[in-house]
Amino acid sequence: MLVHEIMTTPVVTVPRTWTIKQAVRLLYEKDITAAPVVDENGRMVGIVSEMDLLRGEYGANPRAFLRPEAPPTSRPPALVEEVMTPHVRTVAEDADTMEVVELMITTGVKSVPVVHDGELVGIVSRRDLMGLLAHGDERIREDVLAALRDCAETASFGAAVRDGVVELYGPGDERSARIAELVARTVPGVVDVVFPEGTVS
Template identity: 75%
Template sequence: MGWSEGVVAMLVREMMTAPVVTLPRTWSVKQAIHLLYEQDITAAPVVDENGRMVGIVSEMDLLRGEFEADPRAYLRPSAPPDSPPSVGVEEVMTPNVRTVREDADVLELVDLMISTGVKSVPVVRGDDVVGIASRRDLMGMLAHGDERIRDDVLTALQDSFETTEWRVAVHDGVVELHGGDLDDRSARIAEVIARTVPGVADVVLTS
């Protein structure tokens, strides 16, 4: 599929957006549109009175609920006082939600998005929604993958080896690590620390 090895090594919880923004199912479409716009998000899980997820709603769902089908009709006119209430989130949401576990591999998320065509997937821990992962999150991860990994590896090593000068290079998630005149024990510790950084597929120690 053209994904780098660095992506394979990443878990969903390491790239998801958290905490997750949710919508009460009693909200109107107008309220939901305002929230998604203010939060700059494309979709949000819908929850009941007990915080249990009962659906998910996207920008397109909300637009369908707010705009008339006729292309000549734009926003519905303001409703007179005696008209029926505006469309609710529960009427336009998708009730059968596909989810992914927070400890799942990112490739599992990618496969789900490709097979279902969904753009945003709630991330769960048991029955609780703990985040949401979108195509935007994946694109951001790919765009800054190796550079971000390098920065995170350097930070982790400098926190543990304050006096050591490190040279770190990253290509497709593989970290090349040079730490000067470290003894074998310290070098192995550095390798273990580097491997804990999200996105690292392998670590190569160089002399």
């Protein structure tokens, strides 16, 4: 499955000149955990998360406001551009979904912007990926079979699904099997597609 099939679009963005309080309110109202930050021309210049905003609002110690402290030597951050992450990891809209999963696992990020020719076109969050997993295997199987029946070359294939992995079986040559695999991968919730040994002649 490709990124553009699961990404959220249009993207909620935050102007870099907004105050931290404005950004907090937007993320809360939209029920999102992060948003790309854009400049005056709409070009992405960073990303800001709930944690970035909380650090900006409360400081490194979230309980620091509970007790008197010495006056700070410099003013606390007030604008989004002061707390955002400027170096953003992105993926292309035609990338495989597993590339996003690997990126989230290795970097710990919760949201990944999607770009096309350098332009922001979407965003993928952990919630989007969880939505894929929420599809039950039986629902996925029904959707795969329906998709296979729409193509004459793949209508004879059957399918079994376990934990999102689709096993295709039935009569067919290498070409029809390849088409069946491509069709099955377009179905939301499909993690991988495999063939039992001896299925393809």
